[in-house]
Amino acid sequence: MRILAITNLYPSADSPGTGVFIEQQIQSLLSRGLQVQLLFLDRRKEGPWIYYRLGPRLRKAIAEFAPDVVHVMYGGVMAQQVTSQRNLPPVVVTFHGSDLLGENYSGLRRKLISRYGVLCSRKAARQAQGVIVVARHLLSALGDGLDLNKVRIIPCGIDLERFKPMDRSSCRDQLGWPSDCFHVLFATSAGDPVKRPELARAAVAKLEEEGRRVQFHVLSGIPNTQVPIWLHASDALLLTSRHEGSPTIVKEALACGLPIVSVKVGDVPERIEGIEGCYLAEADAADLARKLELICECLPRLECKKKLHDLSSDAVAIRLEQFYQEVLRVRAESQPSSRRSAAFMPLHAPNARKCPGYQVRLSRYGH
Template identity: 35%
Template sequence: MISHDTIIRVLMITSAWPTPGRARTTYFIRRQAEFLQAAGVDVDVFHFEGAKRPWNYLLGWLRVRLRMARKRYHLAHAQFGQSGLLALPKGLPLVVTFRGDDLQGMLDPNGRITLAGRLLQLVSQGVARCADATIVVSEHMKPFLHASVPTHVIPSGLDFGLFRPIPQDEARRHLGLPVDKRFLLFVGNPELPRKRYDLARQAVDVLNRSLSAELLVGWGAPHDDIPFYMNAADALVFTSRQEGSPNVVKEALACNLPVVSVRVGDVPLRLQNVEGCELCDDDRPETIAAALERVLRRNRRVAGRDAVRDLDEQRLAQEVISIYRSVALPRESAS
């Protein structure tokens, strides 16, 4: 374990780094890196485009070896299981964060794990056995790892400066939306089967038989505009078939936006005791529509921000740093 006076040098490896001009939901990785840096960690991010191509991983592995040869690090931190391949065989202590389908598998439109999804599971489980410490973002993901793997539960954190309550009229003016309509927000990628956009669409169609509302899709919007979408909307509708710890739900709560969701990932934990949110008993469009109608007729924000205070990224960064210190090799002589 390195001393508390030592600046920890981390090589963070990821194939999911958010880049300008490309729609992605992985801003939580950049946010974690920024908060770690603000806390005094020297974070060097290596990002590559995996795209399910072995050649990309081989080139990435070679570039990681070159970077390790040029700079002394205390440890490597892989974001998602597949990124951990680039740190093997280990030349440094390895921490891996698993965030969802890397352990749970990728699903086809019928909810079955694809062949590529099963391969990803095997790769991730193999990487986990080589790691010095692993992090999962939700308690329900721990059983996907062997009991011998040292595992910590640390959800993705929130930037409360970005995701904050904004007056609804102001948010709608910012987005050019009318003030006299009801809007239901869907933030996931409509083309990704596990997000089940069609289910959200069907639920809103059922809702419109008794109460008019428009489904607003936030996918592809600039990340800094997402808080405006959340404050412009009257509720978030969340219909994913599979998740780890969905950030959009936590971000909506930070904006005091009511959430209507199916039971998935750690959403039941997040919505627990948040009056005005709805956790659906099943995945039928009629059930989701009824929950949406109850939320819209109540017509008020929720006290969600108080419920997610413990997810402040600044606090969670300290938990990650504690893991870094526990696994890092002493390299003060390289300072």
């Protein structure tokens, strides 16, 4: 099966931590023997107009690669522009959170842009042949009038071979962290108000007022290969976001046995339910500090890897492949064969370039 993956988030030398969850998802599909071509729309370099110039590039990629399915791996304007194109193979769109929930905590310009992106996401969801949300609470954000029969809840998976127990002392030595402090890890993107870093810092300050020696570490812009070291060097992960989809860092922390204190956001309550050493707190510095204090008193490491089996990259790749097959079957049943062949190129079209498995062919817009 050939998949054309389209995204505006992907790791680069300038931003190694951006879109790692998408890179890992593509690698897991390749590991199952699917053939994947990646069309990366680098909005940071090309600007927002890159989406509105997408048509010719998309048609060229489809003509050359002959995908069975086009998978748009984020919502917003990009997804709306893809799903508005005519005569495409079946299109699947994955929504991750902010592309459906918006961002209403910055200035007016940012709010308006975010609101427009949400409207585009909802339009893309109606136009797509398949829709994926990474958490159940995002279903209500898809808007009215959507056929829920074409929607699936499939969170991003994690690499359980990379995120596994390591020696805490060794990890702290690598990072130069002292052994006599309580280390709180906070994951954020630079300048992202949705993450509420001021609330996280206030909670840590409250803990310090109780006489604890605490160090607050911001995980931002770190290559994914280094993230397990940061997780194992820490004593607790703190999450204070206003909204989330299915935060990958929470699943990675659980795989590493790291206790978590979080506000009730995204699918975090579902992920940490019943796990001793993880706590939900109100969006209040004092309550967050009290929950951190519970961890500080006993410094536990979690035993919950069995709960993560269904969230492994391999397990998620199986679910994605099954959904692709289902979308293809629905398309085949809804169209006469003559119409299907006129609509898009078949799987092994003569002029389709070969794309062997276990290799991503990266196509950057404008290059």
